[in-house]
Amino acid sequence: MAGVREQDQYMPIANVIRIMRRILPAHAKISDDAKETIQECVSEYISFITAEANERCQREQRKTVTAEDVLWAMEKLGFDNYAHPLSLYLHRYRKTEGEPASARRASASASPSMQMHPRTHPHSHPPNYSHHGFGMFDFDPSSQGFYRDDASSSGSGGFVASFDPYANIKRDPL
Amino acid sequence: MRQAGAYSGLLCGGVSGRTGPHSLPLARIKKIMKNSGEGVKMISGEAPIIFSKACDLFIEELTRRSWIMAIQGKRRTLHKEDLASAVIATDIFDFLITLVSNSDSHAVGGATNVMEVETIDYS
Numbered sequence: 001m002a003g004v005r006e007q008d009q010y011m012p013i014a015n016v017i018r019i020m021r022r023i024l025p026a027h028a029k030i031s032d033d034a035k036e037t038i039q040e041c042v043s044e045y046i047s048f049i050t051a052e053a054n055e056r057c058q059r060e061q062r063k064t065v066t067a068e069d070v071l072w073a074m075e076k077l078g079f080d081n082y083a084h085p086l087s088l089y090l091h092r093y094r095k096t097e098g099e100p101a102s103a104r105r106a107s108a109s110a111s112p113s114m115q116m117h118p119r120t121h122p123h124s125h126p127p128n129y130s131h132h133g134f135g136m137f138d139f140d141p142s143s144q145g146f147y148r149d150d151a152s153s154s155g156s157g158g159f160v161a162s163f164d165p166y167a168n169i170k171r172d173p174l
Numbered sequence: 175m176r177q178a179g180a181y182s183g184l185l186c187g188g189v190s191g192r193t194g195p196h197s198l199p200l201a202r203i204k205k206i207m208k209n210s211g212e213g214v215k216m217i218s219g220e221a222p223i224i225f226s227k228a229c230d231l232f233i234e235e236l237t238r239r240s241w242i243m244a245i246q247g248k249r250r251t252l253h254k255e256d257l258a259s260a261v262i263a264t265d266i267f268d269f270l271i272t273l274v275s276n277s278d279s280h281a282v283g284g285a286t287n288v289m290e291v292e293t294i295d296y297s
Contacts, residue, residue, distance in 0.1 A: 008205055011229065015198050019230055020237040020252075028241065029251040037254040038236060041261075041270050045232050046203060046225055047210035048269045053221075054214045065207070067220035074228065078266040082231045089227050090220065 010039040049073045198226045239264060 013035055020030060020038070052073035053065050067090050075083045203222040208214055237252075239260035244252050258274040261267040 008202065009209065010206075011198050011202060016233060019197060019233045023234050023237045024241055024252070027250055028244075031251055031253045033254040034240070034252045034257055037257045037274060038233065040273055041236060041257070042229050042233060043206050044270055044273050045229065046206045049225075049228070050207045050210040050214060054211060058213055064216040064218050065214060065221055066218040067224045070221050070224050070228070077269075079228075079232075082228055085231070086224055086227055090224060093220070093223060 009043055011042050013039060016042065049077065049079075052077055198229055200226060203229070236260060236267070 016039055017030065017035065024030075049070060050065065050073075053069035056069055056072060057063070057065055071083050071086055071090070074080075074086070200222040203225045204217055207217055207221065207225070236257065240252055240256040243256035243259040243263075244250070247256070254274070261270045261274045
């Protein structure tokens with residue numbers, strides 16, 4: 001039986017088991033027959049979707065099966081839940097890899113640039129700071145007027161040190 | 175919940191290593207696609223990439239449903255019978271019935287509580 005199975009017709013068992021482990025609890029075990037069966041299921045899944053995608057290509061007299069054909073076939077065959085996250089995946093992939101098809105394929109095989117994902121993480125300012133800044137901005141004119149009045153009267157240095165809004169105004173340009 | 179899980183998987187970007195961010199080898203996927211029928215001529219470079227992620231989702235869903243079968247049988251080991259039961263109980267896996275049935279040709283078919291499984295919502 002082992003000899004009959006062509007390994008290049010199946011996904012590598014180590015990769016498949018790693019994915020299964022993400023779902024299963026730590027104490028779960030997987031029998032050898034289950035490992036073989038799920039390998040076969042994955043290959044069957046790829047063939048099933050690809051055949052449907054290819055039929056569409058032939059109807060439209062195209063020779064190349066595209067990612068869109070694959071997504072279309074998944075929706076048609078009931079895997080609607082997969083098609084949406086995969087569309088997002090494809091869009092982000094294209095943004096990351098850029099336009100040229102040849103570069104796309106080269107990157108796909110080498111795959112180093114896909115590791116750029118951490119760059120896309122946005123860094124937002126602390127909410128306290130932004131909120132306070134907003135309030136500060138609202139009070140800016142009256143605050144300056146008030147400060148000028150104080151300055152003209154007396155003791156501006158000491159008063160400024162104790163007046164928080166003015167300190168924040170100083171920080172804002174930085 | 176299912177969608178969120180899939181989306182967070184996308185953010186992780188897959189497992190790094192020899193296959194890069196794709197957890198399944200693209201060349202192997204392409205070969206299987208080529209062998210899916212005589213009519214398949216050319217395959218875009220993006221199609222195996224989509225399949226790499228699609229197979230993640232497929233394996234996760236099939237594993238989850240199979241594990242439900244195993245725990246219903248009060249077992250902690252996933253067997254091929256659990257996979258067969260999950261396939262029989264899930265409409266979108268109908269295309270696998272022949273495959274898992276052949277695998278189970280020597281096994282005695284046990285009764286499956288399909289009703290109970292079908293009430294579980296994974297959407």
